[in-house]
Every structure is written in structure tokens, then in C-alpha cells.
Amino acid sequence: MSTLSSGSLSSPQEIVEAALSAATTDGTIVIVTDRSEANLRWASSSLTTNGEMGSRSVTVISTVGVGGGTAAGVVGASIADVADVRALVEAAEASARGSETAADAVPLITPGEAGSGSDFSLAPEPTSIGALAGLAHDLGEVFAASGPARQHFGFAEQIVDTTYLGSSTGLRLRHVQPTGRLEMNAKNADWSSSAYLGFSVRDPSEADALAADAQLAQRLGWAERSIDLPAGRYEAILPPTCLADLLIYATWEAEAKSTDEGRSAYSRKGGGARIGDRFAALPLDLYSDSAHAGIQSAPFAVVTASTSSASVFDNGLPLGRQDILRGGELVSLAGSRAYAATAAAAGSGTPVHASGDNLVFEQPGAIGSLDDLVASTERGLLLATMWYIRVVDPQTLLLTGLTRDGIYLVEGGEVQGAVNNFRWNESPLDVLGRITEVGASERCYPREWGDYFTRAVVPPVRVADYNMSSVSQAR
Numbered sequence: 001m002s003t004l005s006s007g008s009l010s011s012p013q014e015i016v017e018a019a020l021s022a023a024t025t026d027g028t029i030v031i032v033t034d035r036s037e038a039n040l041r042w043a044s045s046s047l048t049t050n051g052e053m054g055s056r057s058v059t060v061i062s063t064v065g066v067g068g069g070t071a072a073g074v075v076g077a078s079i080a081d082v083a084d085v086r087a088l089v090e091a092a093e094a095s096a097r098g099s100e101t102a103a104d105a106v107p108l109i110t111p112g113e114a115g116s117g118s119d120f121s122l123a124p125e126p127t128s129i130g131a132l133a134g135l136a137h138d139l140g141e142v143f144a145a146s147g148p149a150r151q152h153f154g155f156a157e158q159i160v161d162t163t164y165l166g167s168s169t170g171l172r173l174r175h176v177q178p179t180g181r182l183e184m185n186a187k188n189a190d191w192s193s194s195a196y197l198g199f200s201v202r203d204p205s206e207a208d209a210l211a212a213d214a215q216l217a218q219r220l221g222w223a224e225r226s227i228d229l230p231a232g233r234y235e236a237i238l239p240p241t242c243l244a245d246l247l248i249y250a251t252w253e254a255e256a257k258s259t260d261e262g263r264s265a266y267s268r269k270g271g272g273a274r275i276g277d278r279f280a281a282l283p284l285d286l287y288s289d290s291a292h293a294g295i296q297s298a299p300f301a302v303v304t305a306s307t308s309s310a311s312v313f314d315n316g317l318p319l320g321r322q323d324i325l326r327g328g329e330l331v332s333l334a335g336s337r338a339y340a341a342t343a344a345a346a347g348s349g350t351p352v353h354a355s356g357d358n359l360v361f362e363q364p365g366a367i368g369s370l371d372d373l374v375a376s377t378e379r380g381l382l383l384a385t386m387w388y389i390r391v392v393d394p395q396t397l398l399l400t401g402l403t404r405d406g407i408y409l410v411e412g413g414e415v416q417g418a419v420n421n422f423r424w425n426e427s428p429l430d431v432l433g434r435i436t437e438v439g440a441s442e443r444c445y446p447r448e449w450g451d452y453f454t455r456a457v458v459p460p461v462r463v464a465d466y467n468m469s470s471v472s473q474a475r
Contacts, residue, residue, distance in 0.1 A: 069101030288356025
């Protein structure tokens, strides 16, 4: 083991270099992420709490030759000094030596394979409560303008993750990922009606609380008339947030390995993947793209644990556009470099792409807004958000969930009132085939998965025969 000086490690770069210097196995990857976050909360039209936090996570991945192959050991911890670094590296190496050969083992990414370098030498980028000052001011105006007619509740946060990735091959990469959200809930005076809006932002200055309040007031106005409807199949207008929640499941399911093994809704009867099959009647594209405006994500793979669709051996792999559906047809599925090589050797014909960290769904050239879809609706239901979504049948990707915070009857191009909530049962893959009209894609906040997945660009859509399977008493 190399000799290290004692003492604290103040920068992520020092941690990366110290860990790599301490390593003794065939290959080592070190991932350090510095997180800076600030948040605001409010209830009953009054700011309640705010805070700033900082944290640092460190992951060491050690690889070693065992049994004619390569094994990997992965250990994560908090690091304070050089002794902690040594302990972390030793633990990762011990884990690797005690592990079986990894099925996803491939040579680690080299600087040449990673392409152009990044600003590895720069310090982490922070945020602070000051980043939310403008939003706090606007919320004050919202609270004053709302008066007793409606009460506001909500949460806003800004997180900035600065990730450093170094490896024994010489890789040195850095990425800064801002992630922000604004969630606003409004209730009428007697709390009999509720409306909600969520927004995904890269910078808090993009949040428009005043415009959101106007939308919330409009929805509470719609709810002044209550309409009871039975369960059944209805034409439904899904705003981007609802469709994003469904498509996240469709994206997570799009794994090459499980599909080739017949365990996925994308599996073909008799074996293999349904590559080339049409899932959407319209020419719709579903993909990830690290460079997509407004939802930019890391342009290289950052993997702290191997899964069926991602591998720790692929850390640093360049990520561009990764297509799942193109023109409504299935074109590729997510997998590691190792599985892509296995699939090619087996002649399965399944194209494999790397997993991305955002989601884009669009019909190229589509125009129109959610309001436009409402205006052209003869009779249908306008949803606001969904929640408590669960998988019922993995083989068909049948999901169930509830409507929440507003569902409205539209007749003759106008909202007539709020209807009772429903439990629904649908597969997002079936929904794709029943989309009859698509608006322009826009950045949105997937409410069900907002704590884990916020980077989505999705359009409002019209769906035929959406299955509202039962009436719900949820409010």
C-alpha cells in the first residue's frame, strides 16, 4: 500500500486521489458527491421553516481477478481523514476478494473512451437559502392576495450535487447537477376542495408562484360545482405530470436482460424482445438525452451499485441520446456493456443502450397546450395528478393508482365541475396505443416519483377509454 500523509481531506479531489493511492487491487473507481441543499416550507399561508444542509458521500469500487474472472467490491461511507480513506479502500478490496466472478465485468473505461475531460479541478458548487429569496417574496404576495378564500401549503427546494469520478485508468470527471422543485397545494376556505401543482426547475428563479396561484384559484373555482360519476372507461386528458408518472414505469421496465429472459412486458412470446413492434399508434419518441435543454443530466455514467440495467464497471461511459421508442416502435433496451456483448454473441438481436438519468417523450412537431386539448374535448375527464401507483402485473406492466387533488368533467370544450376521485387500472404500454392527440412537450414534475426522478419533458395527451375501475373515497 502506498504511504499517505495523515490529516483531514478537505476537497473531493483529495479524497479521490488518496483512495486511488491507497488501492492495491487490479482496478479502482472512486465516486465523491458533495451535496448542497436549501428548502422552504409553508402551511396555512405562512412560511414555517427553512434550512440549509450539506453532505458528502464517498463510494469506492474495487475490482480483482478471481476464479478466472473479475469480481467487484463496492463500499460507501462518510470520510473525514486519511485513515477513513484507507479503511474504505480496504473494505472494498476485501469485499471484492470475497465475491464471486461478476457477470457484468468488463475493462474499466479509459480517458480515451470517456472522450473530452471535465473541470475536475474545480470546487463543488453550493446553493443557499438565498437562492429561494425571490420565491419567498412571491409567496408572500400570493398569501396576501389569497386572503381567506384559499390557504396555501407547500415545499420548495434546491439541491446541487457536484460529483467527482476518478479511476485507476486515469479517468477524472466532474459533473454539477442542479435539481429543484416547487410544490404548491391550495385549499378553499372550508377545506372541501384541494388543488395541487408541481414544477421541476434547475434554478429557483424559474419558479413562478404567482402564475401557479392563478392556476390553483382556477381549479378551486372549477370545484365549486361537484359532480358524481360512476366507474367506467372515459376519454381522459392527462397533463404532463400524470403521463410522466406512467412513463417512468415504462422506462424502468425497458431492460434488455429481463426482457430477453421473458420476464418483461417488452418480451415476445416464444422468447426475445419485441424490437420493431409498434407500441404507440402515433409517431411518438421515448428516450433519455443527457444534453436535453432544461433537464440536462450527467453526460457520463455514475453507478454506485450494479443492477440488471447498469454496471459499476461502466462508470465514466459517455451518455448521449438513448432511444427506447422511435416513431412509436421499440428500438432498444437498457443494459450494461457486458450484457450488450453477451446479447450480440448470443445473436439475440436486442439492441442495448446505457441507462440515462432523464426522460423525454414527444411527437416531433406537435403543438398545443393542455388548455387546447380541453377546448377541443366534447366530453372527457381532465386529471390533475395521480398517487399511490403500484404494479399489479409485471408481465403486462398493469398499474393501479388513484386520482388526487382534482379531477374534472369537460363538456363542450369547457370544464363543468369537479368529479369524485377514482381508482384506475392501466398499463402505460396500453395507454401508449390509445393516445389520440398530443400537445407540445414541456418540462414537468412527476409527482409520484418526485423524490427520485424529476427530470422529464412530456406533453399533455388525450387518451381514449381510460379505465377508471372504481370510485374512490379519497379526497
